[in-house]
Amino acid sequence: xxxxxxxxxxxxxxxxxxxxxxxxxxSVRAAEARERVIxxxxxxxxxxxxxxxxxxxxxxxxxxxxxxxxxGFNVPDLGLRADALPGETTRVRFxxxxxxxxxxxxxxxxxxxxxxxxxxxxxx
Amino acid sequence: xTMIDRxxxxxxxxxxxxxxxxxxxxxxxxxxxxxxxxxDEFHFVQLSDTHWGFTGDAANPDAAGTLPKxxxxxxxxxxxxxxxxxxxxxxxxSDDAKERRRRLAQFKDIVSQLKVKDVRFMPGEHDGSLxxxxxxQEMFGPTHYTFEHKGVHFIxxxxxxxxxxxxxxxxxxxxEADIEKQNINTQVIVLTHRPLFELxxxxxxxxxxxxxxxxxxxxHPKVSVFYGHIHQEHHFKTGHxxxxxxxxxxxxxxxxxxxxxxxxxxxxxxxxxxxxGFRAVEVNQRHENRDIKxxxxxxxx
Numbered sequence: 001x002x003x004x005x006x007x008x009x010x011x012x013x014x015x016x017x018x019x020x021x022x023x024x025x026x027s028v029r030a031a032e033a034r035e036r037v038i039x040x041x042x043x044x045x046x047x048x049x050x051x052x053x054x055x056x057x058x059x060x061x062x063x064x065x066x067x068x069x070x071x072g073f074n075v076p077d078l079g080l081r082a083d084a085l086p087g088e089t090t091r092v093r094f095x096x097x098x099x100x101x102x103x104x105x106x107x108x109x110x111x112x113x114x115x116x117x118x119x120x121x122x123x124x
Numbered sequence: 125x126t127m128i129d130r131x132x133x134x135x136x137x138x139x140x141x142x143x144x145x146x147x148x149x150x151x152x153x154x155x156x157x158x159x160x161x162x163x164d165e166f167h168f169v170q171l172s173d174t175h176w177g178f179t180g181d182a183a184n185p186d187a188a189g190t191l192p193k194x195x196x197x198x199x200x201x202x203x204x205x206x207x208x209x210x211x212x213x214x215x216x217x218s219d220d221a222k223e224r225r226r227r228l229a230q231f232k233d234i235v236s237q238l239k240v241k242d243v244r245f246m247p248g249e250h251d252g253s254l255x256x257x258x259x260x261q262e263m264f265g266p267t268h269y270t271f272e273h274k275g276v277h278f279i280x281x282x283x284x285x286x287x288x289x290x291x292x293x294x295x296x297x298x299x300e301a302d303i304e305k306q307n308i309n310t311q312v313i314v315l316t317h318r319p320l321f322e323l324x325x326x327x328x329x330x331x332x333x334x335x336x337x338x339x340x341x342x343x344h345p346k347v348s349v350f351y352g353h354i355h356q357e358h359h360f361k362t363g364h365x366x367x368x369x370x371x372x373x374x375x376x377x378x379x380x381x382x383x384x385x386x387x388x389x390x391x392x393x394x395x396x397x398x399x400x401g402f403r404a405v406e407v408n409q410r411h412e413n414r415d416i417k418x419x420x421x422x423x424x425x
Binding site for chain 2: 070072074076077103105107108109110111112114115116118
């Protein structure tokens with residue numbers, strides 16, 4: 001009897017997780033369908049684009065990739081960080097809550113001019 | 125301090141342009157409050173960010189001459205330190221693995237000219253972040269380790285072999301186990317490259333999981349941290365732990381957040397080697413205050 005109860009509990013947990021995961025993926029896809037998607041490509045030693053304009057309180061999807069080595073994308077003043085990796089896309093849903101001009105820097109050491117790799121996020 | 129001790133100390137401080145910082149409060153002072161050379165006192169020299177292989181006349185037209193001059197300056201100290209430590213960025217990085225090894229070998233050869241033969245190393249991100257310190261380890265050994273000197277426990281931490289500038293869980297656990305073993309009266313000195321605390325993350329002047337290390341170190345009552353990376357003298361406290369950044373031996377960087385971009389401060393022909401230098405740290409087992417003496421690369425610089 002105990003085994004049957006345990007089996008039922010496990011099945012319920014797996015079902016709940018699968019439903020949650022499915023819903024999460026659905027909500028990201030749904031968000032992508034209605035929100036602006038900004039593609040950001042990292043490369044030695046810059047981002048394209050390296051000036052990103054956002055609107056305060058407007059959610060966007062930032063989609064990061066790299067065409068050479070692993071890079072980071074870090075804007076500490078906005079609490080925004082992502083990896084930009086070759087061969088894959090990292091999607092981050094982000095809503096800026098303050099206006100201003102914020103510096104981006106690469107926080108994954110990527111080579112000779114790593115320290116100069118940066119850009120700007122402008123929130124209007 | 126006895127008179128003889130004081131005379132020895134004055135000799136140690138004999139170079140022009142030496143500045144002093146005393147104690148955990150780090151206020152400037154004229155002379156240290158303790159002696160050197162007795163059984164429970166000693167001093168070590170910290171050099172940092174030598175960036176061997178760097179080229180760029182605007183920042184340092186004597187890039188190939190600065191490290192040899194610093195070695196000569198250490199050798200000219202009236203009283204030689206017990207040991208010397210290089211807190212990372214021994215070399216300027218190269219994407220070419222062969223060139224990286226060549227620079228590390230040249231650096232090792234130059235610093236072999238130090239009179240003091242007890243020399244400790246650790247990598248900076250320029251030495252180790254592109255190959256997880258593989259080339260560095262071939263020539264200098266482990267990237268994190270501990271050693272004892274006259275009853276003081278030294279811990280060398282590696283926050284650069286991970287290109288994201290993190291210590292990593294296993295090293296944090298290793299640190300925790302090491303700290304738990306220390307006697308409460310033992311002074312602990314941590315040597316590392318990047319600041320462990322969040323000095324200025326906007327310029328990547330922090331260690332991603334450094335505050336985990338700081339919280340572990342806070343459990344011990346007597347801890348100091350000496351580091352490099354930011355190419356300038358800087359003193360900061362997290363709780364009772366004092367953190368001291370050393371000047372570079374290639375080019376200075378601006379004060380954290382003092383300008384929009386982190387960029388090398390250009391060489392000043394009117395004041396060659398301005399902003400560059402090394403330091404001597406006096407350690408006294410009877411108290412945890414440190415006398416830190418900052419030295420220029422050259423006399424009068």
